[in-house]
Amino acid sequence: MSSRNLMRVSHLTKYFGDTPVLNDVSLEVAAGEVKGIIGPSGAGKSTLIRCLNGLEPIDSGRIWLEDTELTAARANLDRLRSRIGFVFQDFNLFTHLSVADNIRLGLRRVRRLGRDEADHIVHRELARVGLESKWQQYPAELSGGQQQRVSIARALAMEPELMLFDEPTSALDPESVGGVLRVMRSLVAEGMTMIIVSHEMAFIEAVANDVLFMAEGRVVEEGSAEQIFQHPQQRRTRQFIDGIAAALIGEASEEGGGA
Amino acid sequence: MNDWLAFAWPHLPALLKGTGYTLIIWVVAMLFGSLAGTGLAVTRVYGATPWRRLATGYIELIRGTPLLVQMFIVYQGLPQVGIVLSPLTAAITAIGLNTAAYQAEYFRAGIRAVRPGQMQAARAIGLSRRRAIRHVVLPQAWRIALPQWANEVVIELKYTSVAFAISVPELMGQAQMIGADTFRYFEIFLVAAVIYVVLVGLVTLLLDVVERRYALRH
Ligand SMILES: Nc1ncnc2c1ncn2[C@@H]1O[C@H](COP(=O)(O)OP(=O)(O)O)[C@@H](O)[C@H]1O
Numbered sequence A: 001m002s003s004r005n006l007m008r009v010s011h012l013t014k015y016f017g018d019t020p021v022l023n024d025v026s027l028e029v030a031a032g033e034v035k036g037i038i039g040p041s042g043a044g045k046s047t048l049i050r051c052l053n054g055l056e057p058i059d060s061g062r063i064w065l066e067d068t069e070l071t072a073a074r075a076n077l078d079r080l081r082s083r084i085g086f087v088f089q090d091f092n093l094f095t096h097l098s099v100a101d102n103i104r105l106g107l108r109r110v111r112r113l114g115r116d117e118a119d120h121i122v123h124r125e126l127a128r129v130g131l132e133s134k135w136q137q138y139p140a141e142l143s144g145g146q147q148q149r150v151s152i153a154r155a156l157a158m159e160p161e162l163m164l165f166d167e168p169t170s171a172l173d174p175e176s177v178g179g180v181l182r183v184m185r186s187l188v189a190e191g192m193t194m195i196i197v198s199h200e201m202a203f204i205e206a207v208a209n210d211v212l213f214m215a216e217g218r219v220v221e222e223g224s225a226e227q228i229f230q231h232p233q234q235r236r237t238r239q240f241i242d243g244i245a246a247a248l249i250g251e252a253s254e255e256g257g258g259a
Numbered sequence B: 001m002n003d004w005l006a007f008a009w010p011h012l013p014a015l016l017k018g019t020g021y022t023l024i025i026w027v028v029a030m031l032f033g034s035l036a037g038t039g040l041a042v043t044r045v046y047g048a049t050p051w052r053r054l055a056t057g058y059i060e061l062i063r064g065t066p067l068l069v070q071m072f073i074v075y076q077g078l079p080q081v082g083i084v085l086s087p088l089t090a091a092i093t094a095i096g097l098n099t100a101a102y103q104a105e106y107f108r109a110g111i112r113a114v115r116p117g118q119m120q121a122a123r124a125i126g127l128s129r130r131r132a133i134r135h136v137v138l139p140q141a142w143r144i145a146l147p148q149w150a151n152e153v154v155i156e157l158k159y160t161s162v163a164f165a166i167s168v169p170e171l172m173g174q175a176q177m178i179g180a181d182t183f184r185y186f187e188i189f190l191v192a193a194v195i196y197v198v199l200v201g202l203v204t205l206l207l208d209v210v211e212r213r214y215a216l217r218h
């Protein structure tokens, strides 16, 4: 992994009304790095990741993508966003467009590719997420997991330098989660730079080079996956990790009892 | 009945010519109304405050006054400021301006009903706001508004008859003239009514097909 910073965030602060939802958040993402963000709900994870591609305005602090400052007054946010892929918790596929047209829209209207080149990429990206046969379908005809994989293909088609994931599996049936995680694993293997907000702790632990634990709008602890999951330094982090482990054990014993 | 048919038959060409005018007024005014209505709706939802107020003011003004008054203002009022329109053009203008306001409200409700995540996803792939509205929000808003829109354009098909008041020889105008010549108002208006029913029926069928074709799948 190179040490070149692809994204840099410094002293980010954001309020909703009088409530601070992000409080002095700083982070750096090296090219090729996979960064996991975990934390209780309401911690500000979604807000943070949405700030990173300018979907959410910030109150203070600065964000850079390579040498371009996103938070500069004259930043061309449209151009910057086309360099950053974003995967939403609830997919947000364009409901009026077929799978192929969902992917084609950005290729034609943002990257301004010709029809043939766009079609080529549509099929390449659909193959990459294992849904080549679904190109004519409409989002409503697909399962949640398939929709999420299409939304990943839509983001990848823009050939982004960085992919942001906001709880990509939280809205899915348990049986659909695996397919989405498999696609994300293949991206990790290809060396894609990724920031992943997720409650899939085992997945984060397996793929992330670096993990941020957030609570109440702050980064409580940052470290290697090993440190955060096995040897958390902060009491707050420990509580969270232990809580999740306990919940998992509870679930497992419930299932065991039912069988 | 035979007598009735025998009376109506020779007048059919005139009535059909009138029907042609009715359809011209309707089609052109609806096209204009859909474009202008979309513009007004987008302005009301996304526009800067002064533009938004202007659009709202226009819509309220139109919806608060009778079509007949609007038509007379266009036909007889505008010449005072140097704008002279033929009866046909005046009728199309008045009905177009009128339906634009109603269509704007349906499209606006449609825009509001598009889920916010759609706009966010559009922006996330790098589409500008303008393009996101054009390629993602509006196509969905139109589909959501389609039933109300269809209802509105059918109502306007019947309202084209108001154009007879500024002497456009559309269907109602023709019937009126024939009635005045023959004093058989009852029969001739009945024939006109039948033609309106057939038109409305055909248009409704057509719109049903369109609605089914473009229904949003959820
Ligand atoms: N649009 C909004 N307006 C007001 N408060 C919001 C908005 N979005 C999120 N919040 C609040 O900000 C806090 C952080 O939310 P979020 O970033 O969604 O947390 P997380 O993704 O970690 O669950 C929460 O308290 C939430 O209620």
Ligand SMILES: [Mg+2]
Pocket: A045, A046, A047, A167
């Ligand atoms: Mg969240």
